[in-house]
Amino acid sequence: MVDSPFFVKFVNSLHISSIDTRTDHLHDPSYLSRRANEWGFTDTELTEDMNSLLALRTAIRNVLFQVSRQGTVEPEDLAFINSVIKPEVRLLELIASEKTIVETKTTKENTYSPHEFLAHDFARSVAHYGIKRFKLCANDTCLWAFHDTSKNGSKKWCSSAACGNTDKVRRFRERKKNAT
Ligand SMILES: [Zn+2]
Numbered sequence: 001m002v003d004s005p006f007f008v009k010f011v012n013s014l015h016i017s018s019i020d021t022r023t024d025h026l027h028d029p030s031y032l033s034r035r036a037n038e039w040g041f042t043d044t045e046l047t048e049d050m051n052s053l054l055a056l057r058t059a060i061r062n063v064l065f066q067v068s069r070q071g072t073v074e075p076e077d078l079a080f081i082n083s084v085i086k087p088e089v090r091l092l093e094l095i096a097s098e099k100t101i102v103e104t105k106t107t108k109e110n111t112y113s114p115h116e117f118l119a120h121d122f123a124r125s126v127a128h129y130g131i132k133r134f135k136l137c138a139n140d141t142c143l144w145a146f147h148d149t150s151k152n153g154s155k156k157w158c159s160s161a162a163c164g165n166t167d168k169v170r171r172f173r174e175r176k177k178n179a180t
Contacts, residue, residue: 007121007125010057013026016144026046026053039118049114056080060119133153137158139157142163
C-alpha cells in the first residue's frame with residue numbers, strides 16, 4: 001500500500017486558494033500529463049475521461065467534507081462512487097505462492113479508465129486506513145485534502161503553515177478578547 005494514495009492528489013487538482021479563487025488543474029495540459037504518467041495512462045485517456053473524472057472528484061471531495069465536518073455521508077455520493085468501483089473489482093487478481101495467497105494485483109491496468117482507477121484507489125485507501133484519516137483542511141478557504149498520518153489522527157490543517165497559524169492567531173485573539 002502506498003503511503004500517499006493517488007486519489008488525494010486527484011482531489012487537490014481543484015486548487016482552492018480563497019473563497020472565490022479556484023483553479024482547476026485538470027484543465028492544464030502539463031499538469032494532466034504529469035498525472036497521466038503517475039497513474040499509468042496516456043494524456044488522451046485522461047482527456048477522454050474528463051467528465052467522469054470531474055464527477056468522481058466532486059463525489060470524493062463531498063464525502064471527505066461531510067465526514068470531517070458532519071461525521072456523516074450523503075448516500076448519493078457513496079452510491080456514485082460505488083457505481084464506479086463495482087465493475088472494476090472484477091479485474092483484481094489474487095496471487096498465490098506456496099499455497100498461500102500473498103497479495104492482490106490489479107491486472108491490465110489500462111483496461112479500465114482513469115476514473116475507475118482512482119475510485120478504486122479511494123476505496124482501497126479507505127478500507128486500509130479508515131475514512132477518518134482522509135481530511136479536508138479545517139480552513140474553509142483552503143480545503144486541501146490530506147492523509148492524516150499523525151499518531152492519534154488529530155491533524156486538522158494541511159501542511160501549509162499559513163492554515164494552522166491563521167487558526168492559532170484567531171484563537172489567540174479570541175482568548176484575548178474574552179479575557180478583557
Ligand atoms: Zn489548509
